[in-house]
Amino acid sequence: MITGVTGQVARPLAISLARDNDVVGAARFTDGTARQELEAAGVRCVPVDLVAGDVAGLPGDADFVLHFAVAKTNDWEIDLAANSGGLAALMEHHREAAAFLHCSTTGVYRPEGHRVFAEDGPLGDNHGVWPFLRTYSICKIAAEATARWGAQRFALPTTIARLSVPYGDGGGWPAIHLHMMLSGSAVPVHTDAPSVYHPIHQDDIAAMVPRLLGAASVPATTVNWGGSEAVSIEEWCGYLAGLTGIEARFEPTVHTIDSVQIDTTRMHALIGPTTVPWREGMRRMAEARYPDKVR
Ligand SMILES: NC(=O)c1ccc[n+]([C@@H]2O[C@H](COP(=O)([O-])OP(=O)(O)OC[C@H]3O[C@@H](n4cnc5c(N)ncnc54)[C@H](OP(=O)(O)O)[C@@H]3O)[C@@H](O)[C@H]2O)c1
Numbered sequence: 001m002i003t004g005v006t007g008q009v010a011r012p013l014a015i016s017l018a019r020d021n022d023v024v025g026a027a028r029f030t031d032g033t034a035r036q037e038l039e040a041a042g043v044r045c046v047p048v049d050l051v052a053g054d055v056a057g058l059p060g061d062a063d064f065v066l067h068f069a070v071a072k073t074n075d076w077e078i079d080l081a082a083n084s085g086g087l088a089a090l091m092e093h094h095r096e097a098a099a100f101l102h103c104s105t106t107g108v109y110r111p112e113g114h115r116v117f118a119e120d121g122p123l124g125d126n127h128g129v130w131p132f133l134r135t136y137s138i139c140k141i142a143a144e145a146t147a148r149w150g151a152q153r154f155a156l157p158t159t160i161a162r163l164s165v166p167y168g169d170g171g172g173w174p175a176i177h178l179h180m181m182l183s184g185s186a187v188p189v190h191t192d193a194p195s196v197y198h199p200i201h202q203d204d205i206a207a208m209v210p211r212l213l214g215a216a217s218v219p220a221t222t223v224n225w226g227g228s229e230a231v232s233i234e235e236w237c238g239y240l241a242g243l244t245g246i247e248a249r250f251e252p253t254v255h256t257i258d259s260v261q262i263d264t265t266r267m268h269a270l271i272g273p274t275t276v277p278w279r280e281g282m283r284r285m286a287e288a289r290y291p292d293k294v295r
Helices: 010-017 032-040 076-093 136-153 173-182 202-214 233-244 265-271 278-289
Strands: 024-027 044-047 064-067 099-105 158-163 165-168 187-190 199-201 221-225 250-253
Touching: 010 032, 010 202, 032 044, 064 076, 064 202, 076 136, 099 136, 099 202, 136 158, 158 202, 165 173, 165 202, 165 278, 173 187, 173 233, 173 278, 187 233, 199 202, 199 278, 202 221, 202 265, 221 265, 233 250, 233 278
Parallel strands: 024 044, 064 099, 099 158, 158 221, 165 199, 187 250
Antiparallel strands: none
């Protein structure tokens, strides 16, 4: 069972899992093309709106649940209802599952310059600096609390994985930066340079999901989830610029999110390191998206 199945992260994951598993995908399916692609890959699509929390149409006997849906309407009431209430309904419905993976974000950490965040780091409104994502961090923090409650309430082994910067041929933040650079736009970076994250390739995400499920427990396991290499926006844009022969221009500002560098100790102990080197992953991404631009 995969929620958010039409999204950037879950869509390629569902398609790869459907090769060897019976996969049911949930979303509202606002994007009909995505549904067609998923069904062609063997994913059974079940429409669900997590705002209403009506998940009765989902198979109650799913072995594993991967929760990747996220509501980002920027409306507090709707986003809290979907991201927290919808999650509670989902966990209750799937209480008999062997394991539940809740995808969170490193955007739950309160920015503190170049602090390296372990899982007990301070939480705060990381993304609130972006007016278009003002509900995001707070809703993701609320959702983590709901996931912890659900794990205990339903004795449902759960992993809360705080994802850093996912990317791949299907897109992601580095792909947005490449698009901006090709369009002649400057890339916003925090004034407290460099802006450091842990980009993680879609192949590593797919490889690590079974291990994250294996780490599920009651009470819930919380773990950072990113590429083993720390890389800055300035570095990856510089590399993408070199690949395409364009210039990387930056716009330093305080009106963008600050570095979120993560301590990968627990991740490495539980699920091992990532395997796709960031330059290789980003080259593949650039070649897939702009085959005529990569030199
Ligand atoms: N992308 C990133 O850079 C990033 C970074 C860190 C963590 N994450 C986390 O990774 C997970 C996946 O993110 P993503 O970027 O793949 O998300 P996304 O591309 O925005 O996709 C969101 C998914 O949720 C579904 N959805 C939205 N509202 C819904 C509702 N009311 N009911 C049911 N489904 C709903 C959407 O489908 P419909 O619109 O068709 O319903 C879509 O399938 C999320 O937990 C996110 O917080 C992402």
